[in-house]
Amino acid sequence: GAGVSQSPSNKVTEKGKDVELRCDPISGHTALYWYRQSLGQGLEFLIYFQGNSAPDKSGLPSDRFSAERTGGSVSTLTIQRTQQEDSAVYLCASSLAVAKNIQYFGAGTRLSVL
Amino acid sequence: SQQGEEDPQALSIQEGENATMNCSYKTSINNLQWYRQNSGRGLVHLILIRSNEREKHSGRLRVTLDTSKKSSSLLITASRAADTASYFCATGLVENTDKLIFGTGTRLQVFP
Numbered sequence: 656g657a658g659v660s661q662s663p664s665n666k667v668t669e670k671g672k673d674v675e676l677r678c679d680p681i682s683g684h685t686a687l688y689w690y691r692q693s694l695g696q697g698l699e700f701l702i703y704f705q706g707n708s709a710p711d712k713s714g715l716p717s718d719r720f721s722a723e724r725t726g727g728s729v730s731t732l733t734i735q736r737t738q739q740e741d742s743a744v745y746l747c748a749s750s751l752a753v754a755k756n757i758q759y760f761g762a763g764t765r766l767s768v769l
Numbered sequence: 770s771q772q773g774e775e776d777p778q779a780l781s782i783q784e785g786e787n788a789t790m791n792c793s794y795k796t797s798i799n800n801l802q803w804y805r806q807n808s809g810r811g812l813v814h815l816i817l818i819r820s821n822e823r824e825k826h827s828g829r830l831r832v833t834l835d836t837s838k839k840s841s842s843l844l845i846t847a848s849r850a851a852d853t854a855s856y857f858c859a860t861g862l863v864e865n866t867d868k869l870i871f872g873t874g875t876r877l878q879v880f881p
Binding site: 659686688690695696697698700703705710711744746748756757758759760761762763 | 800802804810811812813814817857859861865867868869870871872873874876
């Protein structure tokens with residue numbers, strides 16, 4: 656597609672369940688980023704990928720959070736045993752290359768943990 | 770603590786007025802970018818200024834960068850109701866060009 660695609664757009668889950676969020680970056684973009692944004696707040700960096708490798712996982716809040724990227728394209732962010740504080744909008748972005756780090760964002764997944 | 774912090778946190782103006790938002794950061798950068806966000810969803814890139822540049826224009830947007838003060842400003846001239854959004858600065862760090870660090874954002878409300 657022409658832009659960054661995220662699915663689902665909204666996810667409601669029960670506390671303790673696992674969720675998977677998907678990001679499909681712009682074709683040809685080598686870098687992919689995950690952020691979390693709580694209501695009315697700024698962006699919290701979670702993890703980024705350069706190709707399939709994740710040089711920086713420093714932002715993952717706990718070991719319940721993990722992400723992978725296969726084939727240098729689609730990425731999934733998995734949250735295990737969700738907690739209410741995980742409720743937020745999860746944003747994915749991609750960029751063309753390391754030196755040109757203008758990021759293109761998807762519309763996000765709004766996660767609500769009941 | 771945040772690398773980038775914007776002020777004010779919120780700004781309300783009338784259509785036709787100018788809006789100025791400021792961003793301060795802490796560590797050395799190779800570029801600074803401004804993004805816009807509508808309704809808590811995806812961000813849209815507005816403008817990028819490199820560390821060796823002092824001012825840049827794009828349409829009604831004017832960005833300045835003062836690396837000695839570690840600060841930047843975004844000016845929107847002749848604002849419109851459609852400019853209502855949150856605006857974020859993001860810094861590209863010298864030691865890690867792969868990442869952007871986003872600030873806390875300014876919520877701009879433009880009244881018709």
